[in-house]
Amino acid sequence: MSDIALTSDAAHLRQGSSIGQPLTRRDGPLKVTGAARYAADNHPDGMLFAVLAVSSIARGRVLGLDVAAAKAHPGVVEVMTSTNRPPLAGDPEAKDSPFMFRMEVLQNDLVRYPQQPIAVVIAKTLEAATEGAFLLTPRYEAQMPRVGLDGAEVFVPDSVGVGKPSAMQHGDVEAGLGAASCRMDATYDTPAQYHNAMEPHAIVASWNGDTLLLDTPSQGMAMAQARLATLFGIRPGDIHIRSPFLGGGFGSKGLVNGPQVLGILAARLVGRPVKLVLRREQMYGPVGHRAPTRQMIRMGTDAEGGFTAIANHVRTATSTYDDFIEPAGDVAHTLYATPALATSHEAVRLDTGTPMFMRAPGEASGSIALESAVDEMAEACGMDPLAFRLKNYAEVEPASGKPFSSKALRECYAQGAARFGWWERPVRPRQMRDADGLLVGWGMGTATFPALMFAGNARATLRADGTGLVETGAHDMGQGAWTALAQVAADGLGLPLDRLEFRSGTSDLPDAGIAGGSAHMATVSTAIHKAGGEVIARLAELAMGDERSPLFGAGNMGVIARGGRLHRLDDEGRSETYAEILVRAGLSEIEGNGTGTADPAAQNAFAMHAHGAVFVEVKVDPEFGQIRATRVVGAFAAGRVINPRMVRSQYYGGMIWGVSFALHEHAVTDRRSGRIMNANLAEYHVPVNADVPSLEAILVEEHDPHVNPLGIKGVGEISITGTAGAVANAVWHATGVRVRRFPITLEALI
Numbered sequence: 001m002s003d004i005a006l007t008s009d010a011a012h013l014r015q016g017s018s019i020g021q022p023l024t025r026r027d028g029p030l031k032v033t034g035a036a037r038y039a040a041d042n043h044p045d046g047m048l049f050a051v052l053a054v055s056s057i058a059r060g061r062v063l064g065l066d067v068a069a070a071k072a073h074p075g076v077v078e079v080m081t082s083t084n085r086p087p088l089a090g091d092p093e094a095k096d097s098p099f100m101f102r103m104e105v106l107q108n109d110l111v112r113y114p115q116q117p118i119a120v121v122i123a124k125t126l127e128a129a130t131e132g133a134f135l136l137t138p139r140y141e142a143q144m145p146r147v148g149l150d151g152a153e154v155f156v157p158d159s160v161g162v163g164k165p166s167a168m169q170h171g172d173v174e175a176g177l178g179a180a181s182c183r184m185d186a187t188y189d190t191p192a193q194y195h196n197a198m199e200p201h202a203i204v205a206s207w208n209g210d211t212l213l214l215d216t217p218s219q220g221m222a223m224a225q226a227r228l229a230t231l232f233g234i235r236p237g238d239i240h241i242r243s244p245f246l247g248g249g250f251g252s253k254g255l256v257n258g259p260q261v262l263g264i265l266a267a268r269l270v271g272r273p274v275k276l277v278l279r280r281e282q283m284y285g286p287v288g289h290r291a292p293t294r295q296m297i298r299m300g301t302d303a304e305g306g307f308t309a310i311a312n313h314v315r316t317a318t319s320t321y322d323d324f325i326e327p328a329g330d331v332a333h334t335l336y337a338t339p340a341l342a343t344s345h346e347a348v349r350l351d352t353g354t355p356m357f358m359r360a361p362g363e364a365s366g367s368i369a370l371e372s373a374v375d376e377m378a379e380a381c382g383m384d385p386l387a388f389r390l391k392n393y394a395e396v397e398p399a400s401g402k403p404f405s406s407k408a409l410r411e412c413y414a415q416g417a418a419r420f421g422w423w424e425r426p427v428r429p430r431q432m433r434d435a436d437g438l439l440v441g442w443g444m445g446t447a448t449f450p451a452l453m454f455a456g457n458a459r460a461t462l463r464a465d466g467t468g469l470v471e472t473g474a475h476d477m478g479q480g481a482w483t484a485l486a487q488v489a490a491d492g493l494g495l496p497l498d499r500l501e502f503r504s505g506t507s508d509l510p511d512a513g514i515a516g517g518s519a520h521m522a523t524v525s526t527a528i529h530k531a532g533g534e535v536i537a538r539l540a541e542l543a544m545g546d547e548r549s550p551l552f553g554a555g556n557m558g559v560i561a562r563g564g565r566l567h568r569l570d571d572e573g574r575s576e577t578y579a580e581i582l583v584r585a586g587l588s589e590i591e592g593n594g595t596g597t598a599d600p601a602a603q604n605a606f607a608m609h610a611h612g613a614v615f616v617e618v619k620v621d622p623e624f625g626q627i628r629a630t631r632v633v634g635a636f637a638a639g640r641v642i643n644p645r646m647v648r649s650q651y652y653g654g655m656i657w658g659v660s661f662a663l664h665e666h667a668v669t670d671r672r673s674g675r676i677m678n679a680n681l682a683e684y685h686v687p688v689n690a691d692v693p694s695l696e697a698i699l700v701e702e703h704d705p706h707v708n709p710l711g712i713k714g715v716g717e718i719s720i721t722g723t724a725g726a727v728a729n730a731v732w733h734a735t736g737v738r739v740r741r742f743p744i745t746l747e748a749l750i
């Protein structure tokens with residue numbers, strides 16, 4: 001059963017609706033049986049295979065390529081270089097929004113980072129293209145690469161993240177530190193990290209005159225249409241993108257990237273469909289990464305352990321030709337009450353691909369440093385880390401002074417601590433051992449992520465047979481978006497889920513905006529809900545104005561849609577099916593449209609964030625320093641839960657990223673060559689099953705009347721925050737060693 005009241009207040013949703021049900025993924029069977037068709041699984045007639053040749057130097061020029069040798073290969077059809085690549089209508093280095101990469105698409109012979117595309121070999125088989133790329137044997141003029149946060153001139157960026165101010169100050173930090181009875185001052189280093197989605201970036205491009213069909217994984221199809229339309233001088237509507245499944249995105253499939261454009265150019269050059277798939281090591285360059293940070297944190301507290309000041313000065317890195325700046329300092333704006341707060345960012349330009357959004361960009365690297373620093377401050381105050389956080393609980397957002405639209409963080413602390421058994425913890429480190437003699441430590445961290453919304457649209461159609469259709473070009477990266485959105489769609493139309501058809505995953509459907517910033521569910525659900533509401537309102541109008549209907553004269557707001565029927569609110573026994581209403585009105589269908597966006601008035605009035613508390617146990621071998629996270633309990637409050645199974649699994653994923661951040665992920669750059677030495681999944685470590693601890697996610701109830709009509713906050717990224725710092729704090733608690741350079745590896749402990 002599903003039902004919806006005919007008001008905009010979703011609090012009227014009743015028990016028994018699709019929303020709130022722990023349904024399994026609708027696309028699960030397709031995925032586990034291998035029937036799901038990912039971008040690279042497409043093989044249009046006449047398709048050729050393209051392989052990138054990439055630079056082995058970090059900085060300089062390509063002096064020559066042995067194109068003749070590659071073309072002499074019997075399987076090679078064409079070699080695309082900067083001298084013969086088809087022209088572009090738009091400048092690949094133009095940038096009029098932060099949601100754009102400046103791209104290297106063979107516009108010249110410059111090399112700006114290692115793994116930069118320098119040619120594309122197109123062949124009849126993947127093997128021939130690969131061999132052709134090898135035969136190019138490039139000659140370079142190489143310059144010394146700029147590597148590392150000390151390796152180049154420092155500058156202050158105009159903005160960080162997506163257009164946020166680079167620095168903020170509230171109150172007088174120096175005065176607060178001066179007056180403090182207890183102070184800490186420490187520097188934390190986080191490494192460069194790469195997204196490493198399981199599915200490599202891929203594109204299958206087919207031209208048909210001036211229309212373009214693309215199979216490519218995307219977190220933002222309409223944004224991609226717009227960018228590609230400018231680059232190729234065609235209309236956005238003539239670009240048809242299919243992106244039904246993504247094998248992970250993590251931010252790296254959010255923006256149009258150079259290899260996608262090269263795949264399209266290659267198809268144009270040879271006049272045939274072309275497939276281009278990045279090899280694993282080619283994903284360490286042109287498709288973004290998380291920049292390294294060095295965070296210089298200072299804090300002071302008064303005699304009772306209340307903050308007098310918090311300051312974080314961040315140095316990070318960007319590329320030499322583009323300017324994404326990881327906003328690592330900004331997480332401090334939200335979390336702890338303090339009379340004085342300052343954050344600032346500076347950056348260096350390195351010979352690296354441009355950094356980009358990756359798994360809680362800013363919040364993740366900022367959180368591991370801030371939560372470590374808070375732990376150090378609690379230790380300096382002789383306080384339990386949770387008691388210290390409760391002492392400094394922010395009742396309003398410290399940076400803005402705004403009230404929170406909702407904040408159930410106290411409940412998260414309480415439920416998480418109780419479940420974990422936190423209050424049994426000795427305050428001093430190195431006090432616990434397990435039966436095997438391993439050192440045991442417990443640490444915690446606070447999780448937070450903004451409740452964002454982009455703009456998205458949906459179309460709802462009710463058909464005369466009583467079934468419904470909801471269409472929206474939403475993106476499912478594996479998080480279960482289509483399942484949860486279909487639940488919203490069913491309730492939005494007042495239909496049982498089995499009478500609702502949900503279509504998504506192509507750019508020909510209404511633009512659903514970006515699957516990023518943990519904002520997709522909130523955005524698209526709002527759009528779907530409004531579209532459904534429009535349909536029901538029209539249907540109700542038809543019925544209430546028709547004296548043959550039992551709903552005649554029910555009046556405005558006087559009916560409710562449930563289970564494919566409209567019922568009178570004053571007498572629910574008087575009802576009529578959707579089909580009866582439509583057939584009598586002689587209509588084959590009714591269509592409604594909805595847009596989901598943030599409400600500027602509410603955003604102005606309130607600080608909107610999801611929150612959580614994460615508790616971690618680690619075990620450390622006292623002789624060898626080997627670290628294992630053994631238990632993680634996270635309690636999160638993120639507004640309305642549409643599907644608790646999907647939400648829990650999002651939290652699990654984020655907690656695993658957090659363990660990964662603290663203990664595993666690290667791209668190692670060779671200082672002489674500027675190359676990444678571990679550009680592969682064997683040496684760039686991400687957790688495997690054996691590294692994943694016992695995970696528990698507690699869904700803390702939270703009602704938010706302000707974020708959007710359904711009260712949804714995002715859950716995609718929050719749980720990397722809190723977790724990473726909690727792991728680090730648990731390592732300190734196990735060993736008494738405070739490691740401030742991440743990831744924490746065994747050599748730091750012995």
Ligand code: MOS
Nearest residue numbers: 251358359516517
């Ligand atoms: Mo995410 S880094 O907002 O795709």
